[in-house]
Amino acid sequence: MDRAWLHAWEGMIPVHTPKEAAEWELAHASEGAGVQVCVKPEMGEAYCLRSGIVEGGETGVLQGAFQYLASQRLGKPLPQGMQQPCYALRMLNCWDNMDGSIERGYSGPSLWFSEGRVQFVPQRIQWAARLLSSCGVNVVCINNVNVREPAQELIDSMLPDVASLAALFRAYGIRLMLSVDFSHPLRNGLPTADPLDARVQAWWRERARRVYEAIPDLAGFLVKADSEHRPGPFTYGRNHAEGANMLASAIAPFGGVLVWRAFVYNCQQDWRDQKTDRPMAAYQTYMPLDGCFSDNVILQVKHGPFDFQVREPLSPLLLGMQKTHLCLEVQLAQEYTGHQIDLYTMPPMWAEVMEELPQDRLCAVCAVGNLGSGPFLTGHPLAAVNLYAFGRFGWQPHMDVAACIRDWVRLSYALSPEDTETLCGVLLKSRAVYESYTGSLGLCWMVTPGFHYGPSPMGYEYDSWGTYHRADRNAVGIDRTEKGTGYVLQYPAEMQEKYGKKENCPDTLLLFFHRMRYTDRMRDGRTVIQRLYDDHFDGAQQTREMQRVLQAIPFPAAVGQAVNQCMEKQVRNAQEWCDVSNSFFHRLSGIEDEKGRIIYD
Numbered sequence: 213m214d215r216a217w218l219h220a221w222e223g224m225i226p227v228h229t230p231k232e233a234a235e236w237e238l239a240h241a242s243e244g245a246g247v248q249v250c251v252k253p254e255m256g257e258a259y260c261l262r263s264g265i266v267e268g269g270e271t272g273v274l275q276g277a278f279q280y281l282a283s284q285r286l287g288k289p290l291p292q293g294m295q296q297p298c299y300a301l302r303m304l305n306c307w308d309n310m311d312g313s314i315e316r317g318y319s320g321p322s323l324w325f326s327e328g329r330v331q332f333v334p335q336r337i338q339w340a341a342r343l344l345s346s347c348g349v350n351v352v353c354i355n356n357v358n359v360r361e362p363a364q365e366l367i368d369s370m371l372p373d374v375a376s377l378a379a380l381f382r383a384y385g386i387r388l389m390l391s392v393d394f395s396h397p398l399r400n401g402l403p404t405a406d407p408l409d410a411r412v413q414a415w416w417r418e419r420a421r422r423v424y425e426a427i428p429d430l431a432g433f434l435v436k437a438d439s440e441h442r443p444g445p446f447t448y449g450r451n452h453a454e455g456a457n458m459l460a461s462a463i464a465p466f467g468g469v470l471v472w473r474a475f476v477y478n479c480q481q482d483w484r485d486q487k488t489d490r491p492m493a494a495y496q497t498y499m500p501l502d503g504c505f506s507d508n509v510i511l512q513v514k515h516g517p518f519d520f521q522v523r524e525p526l527s528p529l530l531l532g533m534q535k536t537h538l539c540l541e542v543q544l545a546q547e548y549t550g551h552q553i554d555l556y557t558m559p560p561m562w563a564e565v566m567e568e569l570p571q572d573r574l575c576a577v578c579a580v581g582n583l584g585s586g587p588f589l590t591g592h593p594l595a596a597v598n599l600y601a602f603g604r605f606g607w608q609p610h611m612d613v614a615a616c617i618r619d620w621v622r623l624s625y626a627l628s629p630e631d632t633e634t635l636c637g638v639l640l641k642s643r644a645v646y647e648s649y650t651g652s653l654g655l656c657w658m659v660t661p662g663f664h665y666g667p668s669p670m671g672y673e674y675d676s677w678g679t680y681h682r683a684d685r686n687a688v689g690i691d692r693t694e695k696g697t698g699y700v701l702q703y704p705a706e707m708q709e710k711y712g713k714k715e716n717c718p719d720t721l722l723l724f725f726h727r728m729r730y731t732d733r734m735r736d737g738r739t740v741i742q743r744l745y746d747d748h749f750d751g752a753q754q755t756r757e758m759q760r761v762l763q764a765i766p767f768p769a770a771v772g773q774a775v776n777q778c779m780e781k782q783v784r785n786a787q788e789w790c791d792v793s794n795s796f797f798h799r800l801s802g803i804e805d806e807k808g809r810i811i812y813d
């Protein structure tokens with residue numbers, strides 16, 4: 213990846229279509245010498261590979277070329293038969309702001325915005341498009357879902373610049389999407405943004421016409437409404453189907469899709485209120501609307517009911533909605549999972565999500581991006597595995613996670629088979645390690661408020677975000693069974709059975725679903741408090757072990773240095789979590805660690 217980045221600075225690759233890009237890739241790799249590209253437009257994104265031939269649709273040929281080269285490099289047979297993606301929409305949501313910052317971005321500034329404008333180095337964009345396309349992503353939403361001034365101009369005065377950006381991505385088979393501001397008509401002199409007002413509807417229709425005139429293949433609009441102070445239909449007494457359908461009908465004539473986020477909850481909750489339970493919010497808002505959304509609306513649902521915590525159960529909305537197009541949203545940006553300093557490899561988490569979801573439940577997947585213009589482009593050089601794996605996941609959600617990680621390692625670094633396996637082992641266990649020092653037993657939200665890195669067990673406790681664990685001297689966790697908040701009732705019967713009973717509930721979610729006394733025994737015989745102590749000590753210890761193992765891997769020098777620097781920070785972070793969390797629970801409970809380790813009182 214670092215070599216490709218350097219290459220991008222040497223000049224533009226002279227390609228304008230995915231076919232040309234496919235030919236260029238094959239011609240510039242020894243494994244692609246003499247391979248023919250054959251376009252069959254009716255194949256769309258699909259492709260077929262035979263020795264010496266890549267056959268596919270207009271974008272399929274590029275996917276095929278990348279796959280051809282990857283198979284050769286990995287020494288694997290070419291995939292047999294027609295290959296096609298599981299989901300037609302495989303989107304990266306970039307939370308880039310117009311000033312060049314990236315909300316929850318840990319990889320440096322934006323690649324395409326700065327100083328309030330669309331500004332980019334074409335080579336860099338081409339490089340990013342090439343990278344994303346080689347992973348399998350086909351749509352990029354370029355601006356933050358929180359559409360703040362002057363981002364509204366992206367569908368106004370800045371349209372020509374967006375069109376230039378779109379052209380660079382188009383050559384790699386990637387279409388753009390734009391986040392829009394639901395209240396935009398107000399900026400243009402309309403007295404209302406009410407979705408049922410004829411003037412508002414006409415305004416959006418005309419706006420869509422202008423947008424599609426500039427970018428005919430725009431994938432559509434993405435909307436965050438009535439969420440964390442963003443405007444939305446609730447202001448006008450309308451529901452979210454009314455809001456989404458209005459926008460959807462404006463872009464329907466152009467083939468656009470309207471992606472509507474389901475991240476709606478009360479972010480001004482009184483912590484004294486024990487009835488309101490934030491994880492219940494999305495289901496309460498959207499289930500009554502199942503079947504009310506237009507055909508070109510996709511509801512984008514975060515994988516868990518909270519907000520990208522280190523461990524959450526599957527969002528019950530994803531299981532409940534039967535008559536609505538659904539998109540699964542995951543977060544590659546490691547907002548709550550280590551800021552791309554701590555290692556956190558995500559595919560094992562996605563595999564768990566897919567295990568619970570019925571086949572065909574989703575029509576799309578999207579990920580909050582982890583890409584920026586800083587060194588290594590994903591912050592931690594090894595965080596690139598998440599980007600690669602997300603692209604693969606969109607093609608094959610039931611992929612073999614370990615094999616996918618191994619492919620990434622082998623395509624990225626020339627290591628011995630032994631070192632490859634060692635690195636894969638570290639990547640595979642990194643999530644569990646991170647979880648054990650930050651969010652054991654399903655505890656979440658113990659991070660530093662706002663910033664979300666480092667421990668602060670009471671940081672969110674008396675705040676307005678609905679994120680409480682209510683630890684006291686006797687017990688910790690929230691009772692979300694029918695005797696408690698009733699959250700568990702949002703699940704189908706078999707999952708109510710699994711989560712609603714302490715004896716069935718997986719340890720990893722125990723304190724998410726149940727309030728437990730510190731002295732209660734868990735299935736393995738340990739008390740809850742002992743398990744909390746053990747997990748935190750283990751997490752810190754295993755982080756030191758990961759550091760030791762990674763130090764011995766012969767990465768290229770710059771990568772090795774960056775990995776070592778990140779690991780030093782991670783080791784400090786893990787120790788900090790261990791000390792702060794264990795001291796917190798020790799002071800509250802007054803119960804000693806059975807193993808007599810040092811806890812700071």
Ligand code: GCU
Pocket residue numbers: 315316357358436440475519547
């Ligand atoms: C999180 C995150 C915000 C973001 C929001 C969202 O709450 O902290 O920065 O805007 O998710 O998904 O919209």
